[in-house]
Amino acid sequence: MIKIGGIKRTTVLLTLLTLVMFGFGYALVPLYDVFCEVTGLNGKTGRIYNAEASKLVIDDQRFVTIQFDSNINGNLAWKLKADQKFLKVNPGKFYVATYTVENMINEEIVGQAIPSVTPQIASLYLKKSECFCFRNQVLKPGEKKKLTVRFEIDRDIPKNVESLTLSYTFFRALKDNKRAS
Amino acid sequence: MSTIAHDHHDHHDHKPTGIKRWLFSTNHKDIGTMYLVFSLIMFFIGGSMAMIIRAELFQPGLQFVDPQFYNSMVTVHALVMIFGAVMPAGVGLANWMIPIMIGAPDMALPRMNNMSFWILPFAFALLLGTLFMEGGAPAGGWTMYPPLVLQTGKAFPFLIFAVHFLGVSSIMGAINIIATVFNMRAPGMTLMRLPLFVWTWIITAFLLIASMPVLAGAVTMLLTDKYFGTSFFNAAGGGDPVLFQHIFWFFGHPEVYILILPAFGIISQIIPTFARKPLFGYASMVYATASIAILSFFVWAHHMFTVGLPINGELFFMYATMLIAVPTGVKVFNWVATMWKGAMTFETPMLFALAFVILFTIGGFSGLMLGITPVDFQYHDTYFVVAHFHYVLLTGAVFALMAAIYYWLPKWTGHMYDEKLAKIHFWLSAIFSNVLFFPQHFLGLAGMPRRIPDYSVQFADFNMVSSLGGFAYGISQLLFVYIVIKCVLGGKKATGQVWEGARGLEWTLSSPPPFHSFTKPPKVTKALMDY
Structure with missing residues (x-):
């Protein structure tokens, strides 16, 4: 049973997730700095x-x-x-x-x-x-x-x-x- | 023949011919075949590099290649095997099998499917082209640690863009797989009836989508650090090279499960078939796979115990790493319990699956040893690590892929492969992969570092044994190619079910299945899976 609308929705959501994770990679940079500052690492x-x-x-x-x-x-x-x-x-x-x-x-x-x-x-x-x-x-x-x-x-x-x-x-x-x- | 009534309204089972069939293909079976052939070619390219490495290490001293080229071989061997051989083979199997396992006519996004395959040859043209460039191929290790990797010559941008392409290709493949399984299952194919291979692939696909973009970010930062004056990893500008290792392994640890989870799925299909019993603990298998995947995002720093983490960090990552042994143990237990009192036969796929269970577990144990922080300070960057990840990736992932090929080859080609030759191939592989990798444990414990072309003389004997095992393993894989080609060209006709104990939708189709299958969705009942 093929749900055409479902395929579209899944694809859009997963593409968004991909972009979010790409952003998360960059967000790790300031996160790392904050973490090091707080812990003195x-x-x-x-x-x-x-x-x-x-x-x-x-x-x-x-x-x-x-x-x-x-x-x-x-x-x-x-x-x-x-x-x-x-x-x-x-x-x-x-x-x-x-x-x-x-x-x-x-x-x-x-x-x-x-x-x-x-x-x-x-x-x-x-x-x-x-x-x-x-x-x-x-x-x-x-x-x-x-x-x-x-x-x-x-x-x-x-x-x-x-x-x-x-x-x-x-x-x-x-x-x-x-x-x- | 097919027991499912299909193709009532359209009898055209025509396929495009010639080169266009492959270039423009949107058919999941053809694309799956292309992925598998591509991966086999890459397996031999990466394998030849391993042969060069083992030839150089056959004796102490510098024999055949200069150290820079040796380091290139180590680096490119890893990238080719991970991104070119194991991952595409997994995607190829997913393409071939997932639609016919869930009763779908094709993948959800067939055009994207075509694109995600055809990106691969270009990505590897970029990567392998660097071997012929001024300054040579990347030689800083596949982990691309700065500042070393920033010293790569003209090859550097090629390496980065190749990694970008590989990421794009595998993310597109992953989106396609999830979209297919979530939206195109036949009526009655509930989530908890999905074959385990499908389950492990959904989870793998989520891992890909969550981790590959992070790698893309990390290598982009390397690129801008080298050419655009940013200093993410440059201490002079306020950055930190250790940050790269954190970002890289945040991708890198899920990546190793991307390589192994589809293998878990394959083994969970094969063992019930040849034990003629349903899989023991189906639900616990699904949950164990999901737990492994979730935990994989919280253990990355066990790859970097020696960079100077605070004691609390080392403890956290050690305990989290140990925790993964629990769901993995559940899986191994379930496989063994499936075989318990089963009516077992030992055809080649089953032999590879059994070897997988034993040898992967050995690799898992050496992984546990490496996960113990204080001990890791001794093992870190030694041959013990090399032995560990080759046990889980070669006798683990690759053995499972071999098992899958033998298991499904009759379904794909319509012919039985030569069982006698296949058994010879199995025994050669099983024996020589151990001759190849087992001595490396001892070398590592004795202190031989990895990624070196020369070593001190006390390591000579075990290296020679390991190299001999390597050459024999390498040559015996040619037999595999011969068996596959022989099977494609002809052989005993295979029935639709192929194996007496095989259960599931894919076995209700003819062998080979029609070019377009399940254009009318089949009805899935519980009885389909029963023994």
Whole structure:
């Protein structure tokens, strides 16, 4: 028993379902970002603004060790070094750490630093008011530059986290990629 | 001959002739045949690539091909076998059998049916053409992980568009199957009377519609990342390469059930026929298949236990994966219970079906081992994984497809195949596929990584055994082609029912069935299925 109308309806509905699932594939991208932000996965760090920063209370009884790490992605001819190996910090207080970056070749290059924190749970509590990773960095041929990051670690950071590592990887910026090719 | 009174008003059983019959065909039987022939050709193309792989691995050291080409072989072998051999074979069987199993005159959307087949040769021309391109064929693995896959040369856009075409083709096929089963069943063919092959295909079709578009999205993102400056998977622009793995496996896990569920359906048709008993636990089979399909959307991260998931994530995906063993266990139990105290005979389809039950279960067990998170850290990306998925896909899916071909070939051609040769083919396949894949378990446990052209010497013996098994398995498949051709050309006449224990609408037609069948819907009663 052939239901012609039914065939039409089924086909339309299933085509719609196909389109919805195609959209769902793309929706996974923002969903993933939200999920990572909430859970602190990926080690992406947060930002702190003045209004919030003025309300911070310093916990001077507790010390947390923060270690600084640096990496360069394969297709970027830069050198990156943390000027301090580690800092012992009080939660709730602002500190400044510096890095030195140097362009090793005779070409102007735009780079972008991407931060990452381990243990991942700590990334929820590391907040920056200023960071060289907030924008692209341009280095002229052979240029050497000091980069700064101003951060605080929240008082709520779990008690069992006694030390954490903040790592930066410099990539060739995408815009620059295009210019190069 | 046919016991159903059909074609009373139109006696023209004419078919178009020559090349036009095939190019413009809207007939489900012809399109089914084309799918099956196409899939057989792809099986041999993918198989030749496997032979190159096994030749290179016969001994440690680099012998025949350079590593880049070796990686291309691994990548393209997988894509050809998955999208070119197993999936089209399943769609081909669905095309041939579903209309005559449910008493419909044809598929619901015959023109679309034609299109979904004819997209395939073009898609594979794109994919296989890359073998002759500057920079070679894709070599980053069939999973297309960035950033590695983005280093593919000129072949990259061809790979992406080939995947798009394959997706479009299989989605159209899936829509067609659902539209047919939902709207064109003969009176009395209620949903819970559908043959299990039809049921498994409806569920497979839903999996296709829900998962293939997600793959299309993922590969489109790869394309825009490479050429249009987006950074979905590029850390420099705020993206994340691990995100690709999540999206890919959200498609990828349902995909493995797309490959195996039709096989479950086939086995559920064949075992009752040769055990001469109705299928044990019909309803539980339907529900088990549906549960497997639904669960398949919640286990994707077990393919990526080692990327650095949080502990809770690892636990969730481990438990969800273990859960799938329950409905799968129900199915295996039901097949065994169907055979229990049955009057069994062991024709070739039954032999393949029995081998399927045993060997697929071995593959299922190694899957369970891989699903245990802490253990997976050792097994991940080793030959143990290769052994696992070849047990479920070759001795699983492909054995079921072979069983289906032997089971229905007399129905399609009107001739019995050569039973003696077919049994030889079965035993060669069953023995050598195990010689081929069983040692790979040991290699994996000993730490041999997958996707490498060279290996350290302690793996030499098992690799040699595996390669010998591979060559013997490969050659014995030529016998299969000979048997099929011989059967198409002639042989003992087959009756309409073909097998003594066969039940269902398709066996009420003549063998071969008329070009247009069930133009007047048959009446389906419970007695039709009774023993």
